[in-house]
Amino acid sequence: MTDKPLTPVLDTINDPSQLKGLPREQLRQVADELRAEMIDAVSVTGGHLGAGLGVVELTVALHAVFDTPHDRLIWDVGHQAYPHKILTGRRDRIRTLRQKDGLSGFTRRAESAFDPFGAGHSSTSISAGLGMAVASQLEGKKRNVVAVIGDGAMSAGMAYEAMNNAGAMDARLIVILNDNDMSIAPPTGAMSAYLARLVSGPVYRGVRKTAKQIVEALPQFFHEPARRTEEFARSWWTGGTLFEELGFYYVGPIDGHNLDHLLPVLENVRDAQDGPILVHVVTKKGKGYAPAEDSADKYHGVSKFNVITGAQAKAPSNAPSYTSVFASTLIQEAERDERIVAVTAAMPSGTGLDKFGELFASRTFDVGIAEQHAVTFAAGMAAEGLKPFVAIYSTFLQRAYDQVVHDVAIQHLPVRFAIDRAGYVGADGPTHAGNYDAAYLGAVPGIVQMAAADEAELRHMVATAAAYDEGPIAFRYPRGDGLGVDMPARGEILPIGKGRLVRQGGPIALISYGTRFGEVLAAADKLAALGLAPTVVDARFLKPLDEELIARIAREHQVVLTIEEGSIGGFGSHVATFLARNGLLDGKVKFRPLMIPDVFTEQASQDAMYAAAGLDRAGIVTAALEALGADETLLKTALADKTLP
Incomplete structure (x- = not known):
């Protein structure tokens, strides 16, 4: 780690209005100091690094030109907004x-008036910005609305x-396309900057407006050819035909790290x-910090790191991550079955499919940030006999719910x-929490739902999914490392809808669904030490439920607890419905579902979140x-040892 960087000019900036009137030389210094401050801060906290470094100059220019927060500035996703927060x-x-109790890693309305719209998922900024622009028009307020959206x-x-x-509207909306992968067109030096300044300026736009008025006075026959001629001439020099066809006036491309180019265009x-x-x-993603520039993907999101070396700090683990177990098992299955294909929505490394793609490039499909398309694309492949695995974070699968129902489930596609x-998910907070998939998929007929108790069970579930051709099947697993259990060489095909009885005891039964299983076993050990050795069940399946096993458990025990890392409407709700419909709650059994509370849980460590929800061993006991x-007295005895066995 290094000493905190010197930031003499930035130290004088307490509000973005103080940027106005500063000479460009000082604005450039503010940008340099802002970059150094951000690198130092993220080295301490971890977080999204590369995206923020890439927009430092743009952030300074936007706040120097626009009257924020009166003018609305919306950052798509929000993970690039750390420099914005500093200013x-x-x-x-x-x-x-x-x-915990700190700043969000994304923009958030409750945090600052300078965050007019909260984010976390991508591609919402233009819709929100248009809504704000229309609202301003209807209220007779004169303001600019600026949406900054990345090319991804x-x-x-x-x-x-x-x-x-x-x-198709006349709303006052400015979209900044932050092309940080040069995926559309590179800027071409001074000529590009000159043309951007020219076409964004009042002289060009005034001439264009006058020409339009002249053309309108001509017979209708001349209107469309004149429009196309002007559009073609400008697009020849500047590009942007697609955006022009959508009704936007296109300016660019310009160098987003050159304030001499940015400021006059933004003013225009x-x-x-x-x-x-x-x-x-x-x-350039990661601009100004060599390790992030050289490895943009690895430095998109980082843990704490050494500023000098760039080395990230991560606690060692003896267990593989769940993501790596999924990837390695899918590779095993794909080696045996050439019909297996993999689909991801812009998260190849996050889902482990980058490893799959290295071996099966022609069978790996990254469709971009397009979860809806990913699901229906996979449905099309399934309809033709392939075996698509769609690997998506729980929080992002929400975006494709209609496709899951309409395009997959109704057609019984595997x-x-x-x-x-x-x-x-800890520090990513409520926008990324994967709390709802068990509930929202559980409402859809015909989907088999599984949750892995540990990394070995995940291997079995990947193999089970590969072998299942009767319809859609889903399996869930958490962020982080496994429990360190012995791993089978290959996955076994599980009997659909059957749980496993792990321990027989009484009068308490603990039915676990998912990877709270380790905490359930620890809680069972503590109860056993108190002379109350419980029955422990790994449910494995939410749909179909193992009704035979659950009915027997309810008849033979005084207390039945379900434990899951999901919201209301999930596993516990399905078990309660089954018990109630079959009269199994009318007798001596006391049923208690333990789940994630029905609130948006703020950022903290994962362990702290589970403890607060009562989903750790102490909460279960x-x-x-x-x-x-x-x-x-017994309660106090049970909780006297805060660590529990």
């Missing part, structure tokens, strides 16, 4: 990023839906009065859903003893 009065808390987020259909809508579009404008800005990051009617 907007939150610098004193920037080293609390992503920590432009792969989602929602962005184009919003642009198509905006292009700020002062323009006509319709939606798109400014194409080319940046699409395999590998649901990563299920349950709490307490719930079991309270349901059993244990006296206060």
Whole structure:
């Protein structure tokens, strides 16, 4: 680690209005100091690094030109907004990023007036910005609305839906396309900057407006040829034909790290009065920090790191991550079955499919940030006899719910859903929590749902999904490492809808669904030490339930607890419905479902989140003893050892 960087000019900036009037030389110094401050802060907290480094100059320019927060500035996704947070009065808390009670890793309305729209998922900024622009018009307020969206987020259909809508209106909307992969067109030096400044300026736009008026006075026959001629001439020099067709006035591309290029163009579009404008800005992800520039993917999201070496700190583990177990097992299955293909939505490394792609490039498909398309694309492959595995984080699968229902489930297509990051995700907070997939998939007829108790069970479930051809099947697993259990060489095909009885005891039964299983076993050990050795069941399946096993457990025990890392409506709700419908709650059994509370849980460590939810071993022991009617003395004895065995 290094000493905190010297930032003499940045130290004088407490509000972005103080950037106005500074000479460009000082704005460049602010940008340099802002980059150094961000690197130092994220080295302490971890978080999204590369995206923020790429927009430092753009952030300074936007706040220097526009009157924020009166002018609305929306950051798509929000993971690139750390420099924005530093400039907007939150610098004193920037080293609390992503920590309990600290700053969010994304934009958040409740955090600052400078965050007019919260984010976490991609491709929402243009829709939200258009809504704000229309609201300002209806209320007679004069303000600019600026949406900053990365080129990756432009792969989602929602962005184009919003642009198509905006292009047909006269709303005061400015879209900044942050092209940080040079995926559309590179800037061409001074000529590109000159042309961007020219076409965004009042002289060109005035001549264009006059020409339009002249053409309108001519017979109708001349209107369309004149429009196409002007559009072709400008697009020849600047590009952007696609955006022009959507109704946006295109400016760019320009160098997003050159304030001499950025400032005059932003001033021009700020002062323009006509319709939606798109400014194409080319940046470099990780700009100004060599390790992040050289490995943009690895430095997109980082743990704590050494500023000098770039080495990231990660606690060693004796267990593989769940993601790596999924990837290695899928590779095993694909070696035996050439019909297996893999689909991801812009998260190849996050889902482990980068490893699969190295071996099976022609059978690996990254469709971009387009979860809806990913699911229906997989459905099409399944309809033709392939075996698609769609690997998507739980929080992102939400975006494709209609496709899961309409395109997969109704047609009984055997699409395999590998649901990563299920349950709490810690520092990423409520926007990324994978709490809901068990509930929302559980409402859909015909989907087989599994949850792995540990990494060995995950291997079995991947093999089971590969062998299942009767319809859709899903399996969920959390962020992080496994429990360190012995791993089978190959996955076994599990009998559909059958759980496993792990321990026989009584009068308490603990039915676990998912990877709270390790905490369930620890809670069972503590109860056994109190003379109450419980029955322990690994449910494995939510749909179909192992009704025979659950009915027997309910008849033979005084207390039955279900434990899951999901929301209300999930495993516990299905068990309760089954018990109630069959009269099994009318007798002596006391049923208690333990689940994630029905609130949006704020960022903290995963362990702290589970403890607060009562889903750690202490919470499970307490719930079991309270349901059993244990006296206060026994409760105190049980919880005296805070660590529990």
